[in-house]
Amino acid sequence: MADPAVLKQLRETLRGLETGGFRRRPSLPFGIEALDSRLADGGLRLDALHEVAAGTSDMADDCAATLFLAGIAARAWGPVLWVVRRRDLFAPGLAQSGLDPKRLIYAEAKDDAELLAVMEEGLRHRGLGAVIGEARRADMTATRRLQLAAEGGRTIALLMKRAAREGSDPISPPSAAVTRWRVASAPSTKLPVEGVGRGRWKLELARQKGGEGFEITVEACDATGRCALPPAMAHRKAVASGSARRRAA
Amino acid sequence: MGAPLVTSLRNGSRIEIAAACPAAQALGLRPGMAVTQARAQVRGLDVRPADPEGDLAALKRLAILAARRWSPVVALSDTDGLFLDITGTAHLFGGEAAMARRIVRLLARAGFTARIAIADTPGAAWALARYHGHCICPPGEQAAALAVLPTPALRIDEAAVELLKRLGVDRIGELSMLPRAPLTRRFGGATVLRLDQALGRIAEPLDPVIPPESIAVQQRFAEPIASAEAIEHWLGTLTPRLAAALEAEGLGVQALECVAERIDGVPQRIRIGLARPNRDPAHLLRLLKRRIEDVEPGYGIDAITLHVRRAGLLGPEPVVERLDEEAAPDLATLVDTLATRIGLGAMWRMQPVESDVPERSEARAPVLDPPARPAQRGKRDDVRQLDRNPPLPPWHPGWPRPARLLRRPERLDHVIAELPDQPPRRFTWRGQPHRVIHADGPERIQGEWWKRDAERMSVRDYFRVEDEAGRRYWLFRAGDGERPATGDLSWYLHGVFG
Numbered sequence: 185m186a187d188p189a190v191l192k193q194l195r196e197t198l199r200g201l202e203t204g205g206f207r208r209r210p211s212l213p214f215g216i217e218a219l220d221s222r223l224a225d226g227g228l229r230l231d232a233l234h235e236v237a238a239g240t241s242d243m244a245d246d247c248a249a250t251l252f253l254a255g256i257a258a259r260a261w262g263p264v265l266w267v268v269r270r271r272d273l274f275a276p277g278l279a280q281s282g283l284d285p286k287r288l289i290y291a292e293a294k295d296d297a298e299l300l301a302v303m304e305e306g307l308r309h310r311g312l313g314a315v316i317g318e319a320r321r322a323d324m325t326a327t328r329r330l331q332l333a334a335e336g337g338r339t340i341a342l343l344m345k346r347a348a349r350e351g352s353d354p355i356s357p358p359s360a361a362v363t364r365w366r367v368a369s370a371p372s373t374k375l376p377v378e379g380v381g382r383g384r385w386k387l388e389l390a391r392q393k394g395g396e397g398f399e400i401t402v403e404a405c406d407a408t409g410r411c412a413l414p415p416a417m418a419h420r421k422a423v424a425s426g427s428a429r430r431r432a433a
Numbered sequence: 434m435g436a437p438l439v440t441s442l443r444n445g446s447r448i449e450i451a452a453a454c455p456a457a458q459a460l461g462l463r464p465g466m467a468v469t470q471a472r473a474q475v476r477g478l479d480v481r482p483a484d485p486e487g488d489l490a491a492l493k494r495l496a497i498l499a500a501r502r503w504s505p506v507v508a509l510s511d512t513d514g515l516f517l518d519i520t521g522t523a524h525l526f527g528g529e530a531a532m533a534r535r536i537v538r539l540l541a542r543a544g545f546t547a548r549i550a551i552a553d554t555p556g557a558a559w560a561l562a563r564y565h566g567h568c569i570c571p572p573g574e575q576a577a578a579l580a581v582l583p584t585p586a587l588r589i590d591e592a593a594v595e596l597l598k599r600l601g602v603d604r605i606g607e608l609s610m611l612p613r614a615p616l617t618r619r620f621g622g623a624t625v626l627r628l629d630q631a632l633g634r635i636a637e638p639l640d641p642v643i644p645p646e647s648i649a650v651q652q653r654f655a656e657p658i659a660s661a662e663a664i665e666h667w668l669g670t671l672t673p674r675l676a677a678a679l680e681a682e683g684l685g686v687q688a689l690e691c692v693a694e695r696i697d698g699v700p701q702r703i704r705i706g707l708a709r710p711n712r713d714p715a716h717l718l719r720l721l722k723r724r725i726e727d728v729e730p731g732y733g734i735d736a737i738t739l740h741v742r743r744a745g746l747l748g749p750e751p752v753v754e755r756l757d758e759e760a761a762p763d764l765a766t767l768v769d770t771l772a773t774r775i776g777l778g779a780m781w782r783m784q785p786v787e788s789d790v791p792e793r794s795e796a797r798a799p800v801l802d803p804p805a806r807p808a809q810r811g812k813r814d815d816v817r818q819l820d821r822n823p824p825l826p827p828w829h830p831g832w833p834r835p836a837r838l839l840r841r842p843e844r845l846d847h848v849i850a851e852l853p854d855q856p857p858r859r860f861t862w863r864g865q866p867h868r869v870i871h872a873d874g875p876e877r878i879q880g881e882w883w884k885r886d887a888e889r890m891s892v893r894d895y896f897r898v899e900d901e902a903g904r905r906y907w908l909f910r911a912g913d914g915e916r917p918a919t920g921d922l923s924w925y926l927h928g929v930f931g
Contacts, residue, residue, distance in 0.1 A: 242865075243929045244904030247836040251931030254836070263764060274838035274928060275783035275795045276828040281836070281931075285783050285827075289764070289800055291771060292779040302771055309767040369931070371903035372871065380871045380899050383931060404931060407830060 195394055210338055212259060215410055216402065219387075224395035228256060228363065233331045233341040235361040237354040239368025239386065241347055248385050249367040251281045251405055253316050253342050258282030258409030260340050262313030265306040267291045267299050269318055282409030287313075300326045307333035307341055318344045320354075328360040355390045363392045370401055373414070382406075384414060437475055440483035441468045451483035488512065495545075497644045503536065508639035514562065516555050516639055529569055537567075552578070555639065556631030560586035560605075576632050580606030587627045593620050605631075648682065648741040650674045657696055657733025661725050664693065667737055668721050672714040675739050685710025685747030690740045691721055693728050701728040705773055708801045709765040710745035716766055720773055768800050785827030789878050791838060791927065794828065832876060833897060835907045835928025842925035845908065850924070853914030856896040860908070862926050867900040877913065892919040897930065905930035 213220045213227030220226050228234055236253055238245035250273070257264045264287050266273065271292065275285045293299035296319045306315040307330065322330075322343060334341040343361065345354035355364050366388040372381040383404035389397045402411040437457035439450045448468045457478070462471050472478055489512060496515055500507040503526070506518035519532065526532035533549040540547040550561035550568045557575035561568050564586040570578045579586070582605050585594050596619075602608050608616075609628060617625050629635040650671050658664060668691070679686060687710050691703040703724045711717070728734075771780060781797040788794050828834065843862065850857035856872030874896030880888025893909040900906075907928040912920025 242904060243837070244902075244906065244931070247929045248931035250836045265767075272837045272840060274791070274835055275785075276791075276834040277836040277838075277928070277930070279828055280830060280834055285785065285795075288782065290781050290783070291775060293775060298775060302775060305770050305774070306767065309764075309770070311764055311767060369903040369905065371901065372899060374871070378872075380873045380897050380905065383905060384903060385931075 199394065212256065212340065216413055218413060219400060219402070219411075222389075222395065222398050223363070224392055225362075228340060230260070230338045230340045231335050232362040233327060233334055233343060233360065235327075235343045235345055235355065235359060235364040237345045237347075237364075237366050239366050239388070241350065245368045246346070248369050248383075248404070249344055249365075251277075252365070252367045252385065252387075253344055254278045254281040254283045255405035255409035255411065256340065256342060257314040257316060258284075258405070260313040261338075262311070263287050263289060264314045264316065265289050265291060265303075265312050267293055267302045267306070267315070267317040269293060269299065280407060281405040282407055293317075296321050300330065303341065303343070304329055304333045307337065307339050310337045310339065312339050314340045314342060316342045316344065318346065320346050320348045322359070324358045324360060331360040331362070364390045366390050385411075436477045436479040437462070438479045438481065439468070439471060441480050442483040442485070451485075485512070493642065496642045500642055500644045503532070506639055506641045508641050510555075510559060514559070516558070518639060518641075519551070533567070533569065554631055554633045555637050556588065556627065557633070559588060560631060576609070579631060580604065580609070584608060587624070587631055589624045589627050593624050596620070648675070648678050648684070648744070649738055650678060651736060651738040653736040654734070657735055659730040659733045661728075664725055664728060664730070664734070664737070665722055668725075669718055671737060671739050672718045672721070675717070675741070676712045676714040679712040679741070679744070679747075682744075683746060683748055684741075684744040685712045686717070686741050686743075687745050688741075688743035689717065689721075690742050692738045692740060693730075693734045694736045694738070695730070695734055696732045699731070701730075701734070703727055704742075706769075706777070707765075708768045708772065708777070710747040711765070711769070712747060713766075716769070720769060723770075723773055765801060787827075788881065790881060791834070791878075793881075833873075833930065836931045838928040839926065842909070842927045845924040845926055848924040850910070852922075854894065856898055857908065857924065860924060860926075862906070867898075867904070867906075869898045870901055871899040873897040875910075878909075890916075890918045895927070 210230040211225040211227035212230055234256075236249050238249045257266075258281060264283065266288060268290060269292070271290075273290070275288070278288065279285055291302055293302055299317050299319050300322060303315050303317045306312050322345065327343070330341050330343065347354045355366055368386045368388075370384040370386045372384045375381045384401060385404055386399065386401050388399045391397055401414060403414055405411055437460055438454040439457050439462055440452045441448050442451035443449075450462060450464050450466045450468060450471055452464055453462045457471075457475070460475050462475065462478075468480055472480070492509060492512070492515070496507045496509055499515060499517055504517045504519050504522045506516075508516040510516050519529070523529045523532050526535055529551050533551060537547050537549055548562050548566055550558045550565065550570065552558040552561055552570040552575050553572055554575060557570060557579055560579055560582050561570060564582045565578075568578070583603060584597050584605060585591075587605060587608075597603075597608065602611070605628070609632070613625065626635065630637040652667050652671055654667075658667070675686070675689075686707060688704070688706050691705075693701040693703075695701060703721060705717075705720045705724065707720075768777075768780065777800075780800045782800055783795045784798040786794055786796045845857075846861040847866070848857045848860045854875050856874055857869055859866060859868050861867070875894035876896075878893045878895060880891035882889040891911070892913045893911060894913065895907060895909045898906055898908055906926055907930065908924060908926050910920070910922060910924050912922045914922065
């Protein structure tokens with residue numbers, strides 16, 4: 185195993201080469217210490233491309249990834265361009281994740297090539313806070329183009345990847361994205377009363393530039409687009425005992 | 434033939450007839466009469482408000498049409514007539530009589546009743562058209578033709594006409610025989626001037642309307658060009674010229690057409706549209722450059738012309754209204770760029786609609802909507818001032834809504850649920866079984882019976898359910914579980930939460 189100090193130095197040199205010197209890069213933190221501390225930039229870099237995919241091919245996981253993106257875009261500044269392939273996004277649901285309909289512009293692309301071109305236009309415009317796209321196929325060249333278009337601005341590029349074929353992993357092909365996430369739904373804790381609690385996601389950072397991947401379970405976005413850590417173990421026990429009392433009564 | 438028609442115009446405190454149709458005039462209604470009197474005289478009179486500005490605008494449009502078709506000098510006379518200087522143009526239409534017939538016929542087809550008089554002077558033509566009817570006065574004969582007409586035909590003011598009448602002068606012929614010096618002393622210069630103008634002793638200049646010309650800039654080439662670089666270079670020199678031409682008019686282009694004329698006579702066209710009026714040469718060039726590959730140069734291009742097909746007013750605008758807030762970024766350029774690529778129909782915004790039925794609660798809106806103005810504060814004694822609550826959000830934040838809504842609800846199979854209002858225990862969607870762990874509901878949504886009669890009875894009971902893997906779905910059951918008329922108790926999946 186190499187000396188960690190040497191590795192760190194090499195990494196800094198690489199980073200310096202990429203940016204052509206030292207430059208402060210704006211990033212968008214999640215506001216969750218356990219998440220931000222493990223990200224190389226202390227959050228999602230605003231001038232970069234990030235990929236998100238659903239954990240499984242089920243539509244519920246697809247929607248979890250959708251809301252994860254909507255939450256990030258909601259916390260970014262300014263108008264948001266969402267390039268879609270199908271017209272099934274439901275604006276009231278996105279508004280409940282913090283994405284105001286007044287900020288959101290939809291564009292529909294006929295195929296993946298057009299979708300990536302529209303995303304690139306949006307990134308180069310510099311007047312948008314976030315550009316989101318839903319693509320099936322985006323190879324290294326295409327993602328590299330998006331990454332280059334995003335650099336130097338403060339428009340966060342978010343690419344939602346869907347499986348090109350049934351059963352294939354959308355994250356595994358090579359890509360120039362800075363972070364690559366996989367989002368899946370997870371069971372929520374039981375409430376002391378009847379009903380459905382706050383949603384919960386299993387976030388998996390499959391790859392990131394200049395850092396390690398990790399897994400974490402978070403609670404779904406609230407009305408301002410912020411995720412949260414699930415309540416601690418002790419709290420959960422109180423809930424369990426509460427329901428036990430109810431059953432006894 | 435409908436009821437007699439008059440138009441009404443408010444004159445001070447009195448409402449008068451502005452114009453009357455021939456049927457109304459036959460019944461004795463005249464312009465200037467009080468409308469109340471006219472209503473009393475004629476039963477079932479059709480009274481409509483007059484629109485003087487609209488009439489004037491229509492007359493101006495007609496003048497511009499006449500200036501393009503019949504004669505270069507066309508001027509408005511009063512609110513109901515046009516002067517056409519047909520010197521040197523009548524022979525193009527087969528002589529004066531043929532031209533007059535042709536114009537009358539054309540106007541009749543457009544719905545206008547017209548009278549035309551042709552004379553040496555505008556004054557004589559005016560008088561003959563209004564007080565004589567269709568007539569062509571031979572050259573130099575206007576004194577004889579005017580002699581029998583009444584004095585108002587000279588376009589002199591009413592006071593002078595009244596005074597002349599009291600002096601016993603009713604006809605223009607009698608007026609022209611009076612001695613000039615006392616006439617000028619008694620009536621001022623205007624009456625004599627009008628007389629001289631009508632008889633052709635003094636020239637009367639006309640103030641012609643100028644038809645607007647469409648803006649176009651053109652570049653011709655000594656040698657035909659064929660390469661994309663050359664076209665791009667010349668577009669780069671044409672767009673600043675176009676921008677300068679637009680700026681001189683205070684306009685911005687909304688639809689632009691670039692015509693490249695090929696040697697073999699097959700014009701190559703690029704059309705671009707802009708969401709807002711714009712005359713930024715760099716932006717126009719960027720939009721045109723994107724479409725250069727549509728041009729097939731063939732054996733070469735002789736000339737490139739930029740035609741403005743539609744333009745809008747583009748004046749100076751305040752950049753930032755307040756100094757302490759940042760201006761919203763201008764998205765019009767982005768919208769233009771994307772519209773040339775995917776079309777404006779493929780871009781939209783969603784706006785809330787007040788409807789509880791999920792698929793009707795949002796509606797597509799144009800991308801570049803003018804931003805909504807904050808509501809005006811009402812008067813101090815307005816009752817609504819007592820309501821201190823902020824305006825309700827468009828969609829209720831307390832009722833969870835899915836991230837994606839299926840276009841058509843999908844039927845579920847093998848649903849096990851208790852009646853009347855229990856959530857399902859298990860269901861199968863798209864061939865996959867789900868076991869429900871947590872559920873919320875029902876949220877009952879009634880059909881909009883006040884809008885659609887077919888939904889008078891329909892009811893949907895919505896449930897939010899979570900299965901064993903934490904996946905959340907939005908299901909509904911058609912019907913309230915008690916009355917069969919409300920639905921057939923079948924289950925559907927309508928949306929998916931994240």
